[in-house]
Amino acid sequence: MLIIRKTKFLKKLANLQLAIGLLITIGFMVAIGTFIEQDQNLEFYKENYPEANPLFGFLTWKVITFLSLDTLYNAWWFVVVLFLFGSSLLACTFSTQLPALKTFKIWKFITQSSQYEKLKISDSIRLGIFNTVAFNCNANRYHFFRQQRKGYAYSGLLGRAAPIVVHFSITILLIGSTIGLFGGYTAQEIVPRGEIFHIQNLTKFGNVSYIPQTLSCRINNFWITYTNELKTDQFYSDLSLFDQQGNEVKRKIIFVNEPLAFENFVLYQTDWDVVGLKLNLNGNKTFQIPLKKIDKGGKNFWFGSLNLDNVLKTNLTIVVNDLNGKIYFYDAKGILIEESYIGGFIRTNNNLNIQTSDFITSTGLQIKSDPGISVVYFSFLLLLISIYVSFLTYSQIWLVELPEKIKVGGNSNRSVLFFQEDFRKIVRRSLKT
Numbered sequence: 001m002l003i004i005r006k007t008k009f010l011k012k013l014a015n016l017q018l019a020i021g022l023l024i025t026i027g028f029m030v031a032i033g034t035f036i037e038q039d040q041n042l043e044f045y046k047e048n049y050p051e052a053n054p055l056f057g058f059l060t061w062k063v064i065t066f067l068s069l070d071t072l073y074n075a076w077w078f079v080v081v082l083f084l085f086g087s088s089l090l091a092c093t094f095s096t097q098l099p100a101l102k103t104f105k106i107w108k109f110i111t112q113s114s115q116y117e118k119l120k121i122s123d124s125i126r127l128g129i130f131n132t133v134a135f136n137c138n139a140n141r142y143h144f145f146r147q148q149r150k151g152y153a154y155s156g157l158l159g160r161a162a163p164i165v166v167h168f169s170i171t172i173l174l175i176g177s178t179i180g181l182f183g184g185y186t187a188q189e190i191v192p193r194g195e196i197f198h199i200q201n202l203t204k205f206g207n208v209s210y211i212p213q214t215l216s217c218r219i220n221n222f223w224i225t226y227t228n229e230l231k232t233d234q235f236y237s238d239l240s241l242f243d244q245q246g247n248e249v250k251r252k253i254i255f256v257n258e259p260l261a262f263e264n265f266v267l268y269q270t271d272w273d274v275v276g277l278k279l280n281l282n283g284n285k286t287f288q289i290p291l292k293k294i295d296k297g298g299k300n301f302w303f304g305s306l307n308l309d310n311v312l313k314t315n316l317t318i319v320v321n322d323l324n325g326k327i328y329f330y331d332a333k334g335i336l337i338e339e340s341y342i343g344g345f346i347r348t349n350n351n352l353n354i355q356t357s358d359f360i361t362s363t364g365l366q367i368k369s370d371p372g373i374s375v376v377y378f379s380f381l382l383l384l385i386s387i388y389v390s391f392l393t394y395s396q397i398w399l400v401e402l403p404e405k406i407k408v409g410g411n412s413n414r415s416v417l418f419f420q421e422d423f424r425k426i427v428r429r430s431l432k433t
Contacts, residue, residue, distance in 0.1 A: 014092035022085040029081065033072040036064060039204050045070060073181060074206070086174045089167045097164045109150040110398040113407050119398075121420050122409030123427055130401055132430040133408065137397060140426060151399035159392030159413075169382035176375030182206040184370040192275060192362045193222045196242075199265075199367055209369075215249075215262075216242045222272065222363045226322065235272045237363040264369055271364025274302045274320060277327070278357040288360060289318060306354075320359075327356055395419050397426070 012018070037044070045061035054060045068075035116122040125133070134151060137144045142153035185205035191197045196218045199211050220238040227233045234255050241250045241262055252260045260267040277289045291302040306316040306329075316337075317330040329338040329346055338346040346354050370376075397410040408427065412419035 010091045010095045013088050014095050015088075016092075019085065019088045019092065022081060022088060025081055026085060029072060029078055032069060036069050036072070038073070039071060079178065079181075082174050082178065086171045089171050093164055093167045097167065100160075107145045107147065107152050108396070108398075109147060109152050109400070110409070111150060111400050113400075113402065116398070116400075116407045116409040119409035120411050120416055121423050122407070124405045124407055125427060125431060127401065127404070127406060129430050130399065130406060133399060133406070133426065136426045136429045140422060142395075142397060149401035151397075153397040154395065156392045156394040158389055159394045162386045162390035162392075165382055165386035165389060169379045169386060172382065173376055173379035176372035176379060179372030179375060180206075180370040181372075182208050183210070183372065184368070185209040185211060186369075187211075187367040188270070189365045189367065190271070190273065190362050191217075191219050191365065192360060193219050195219055211369075214244050217267070217365075218242065219363055220251075222361050224272065224322075232322070235269065235363075237269055237365070239267065239365075264371055266368050268366040268368065269363070270366045273362045273364070274359055275362050276360035277304065277318060277320070278360060279306070280355040280357050282353055286357065291318070291320060291360075393419060395422070397423065 045064055049055055049059060049061040049064055051060045064070050072078055134144045134146060137153040142155045144153040183206050185202055187199050187202050189197055189201055196216050198213055198216055218240045220240055222237050224235045225233045236253055236255045238253050239260055240248050243249050250262050254260050254267065254269045256269050273293055274291050276291050278286060279289060280286050289304045289306055291304040293300060293302050302320040304318045306318055315332050319328040327340045328336060331337050340346050340356050342356055342358060344356055393412055393415045395410060395412040399406060399408045410423050
């Protein structure tokens with residue numbers, strides 16, 4: 001009784017309509033996750049989805065947070081839907097597809113002449129060449145079986161396994177994504193040049209994520225290249241990874257779309273900033289001026305204030321447009337008094353020499369870890385294999401020796417014209433003997 005109930009449950013779980021419904025549901029959820037920004041802070045949703053003016057008349061920040069639409073891919077109900085979809089695929093595979101694959105290997109003999117007329121192609125040949133037809137079938141890579149005056153041959157059985165491989169690949173993909181969902185993390189670090197940091201500033205993490213503290217990273221150098229129009233072309237970070245003993249385990253220069261990968265995490269170049277300017281006073285005193293970034297219409301510039309008590313009679317304002325251009329000095333009234341550059345000098349009204357020594361820059365790094373990525377890649381490999389396997393044609397040929405003739409016919413699941421040509425070649429070769 002229990003076995004019967006399990007069988008009924010598996011059949012319901014393997015139902016095609018259920019699998020399609022779950023797939024549509026997953027697609028709808030992904031669309032929602034694409035429309036609603038994910039993993040933002042609460043203030044973001046309060047500002048963009050206010051209660052006073054709900055989107056579509058109902059979508060407010062309270063609805064989003066209550067239904068976990070802001071962290072949709074981590075929501076328990078999303079994981080449940082993925083689990084049901086994967087279970088449906090496995091149930092279909094083990095209850096339907098694998099048993100069906102076994103039946104394709106079973107000898108299927110056709111004895112009635114009328115049955116051959118229903119096949120996609122059939123013919124009648126003279127008696128006495130049954131063995132010749134069997135030989136030519138084997139020569140054309142058909143597996144031939146004979147039982148007294150009946151014969152059966154098939155080819156391309158591997159092509160029938162393609163849907164099974166597809167189901168397994170999708171299931172493995174879901175498993176790998178789930179592992180990454182619960183075990184992965186994302187961190188964002190803004191680190192000045194020359195500094196060492198550990199992974200700390202997490203922006204996203206799973207319920208069982210593990211953030212290793214055995215490694216540290218040093219920003220050896222950071223620089224930017226510009227186009228002829230002085231627009232940012234690319235920015236680079238020279239990184240070194242160290243173990244607990246301080247030994248360098250890996251070093252690499254990274255830039256956008258060229259990350260550093262080590263073990264189970266990857267460091268990406270994402271951003272940069274100018275945090276200060278080093279100045280030298282009269283060749284013997286070095287000090288730093290902090291700079292603040294201003295974004296105006298998509299163009300960035302940095303400014304700071306130079307205030308040396310008892311040295312300068314007035315404060316100077318410093319403005320920087322980029323790391324490759326000029327440095328502008330303004331007085332308290334906003335009048336430009338000097339244009340300089342790194343290594344250049346400015347002379348104040350009391351005969352002080354101030355040299356601009358260097359920029360203090362910081363690089364923006366994104367650190368990602370996904371322990372399920374290798375599982376996901378393996379699922380893609382299986383999916384590619386299934387695509388190629390699906391092109392294999394599954395063909396069947398039947399023979400029966402009647403009192404006056406031999407009846408022969410065949411079927412194919414695809415490439416019917418090629419199969420018919422192959423079938424006729426087998427018949428012609430047999431008649432020539």
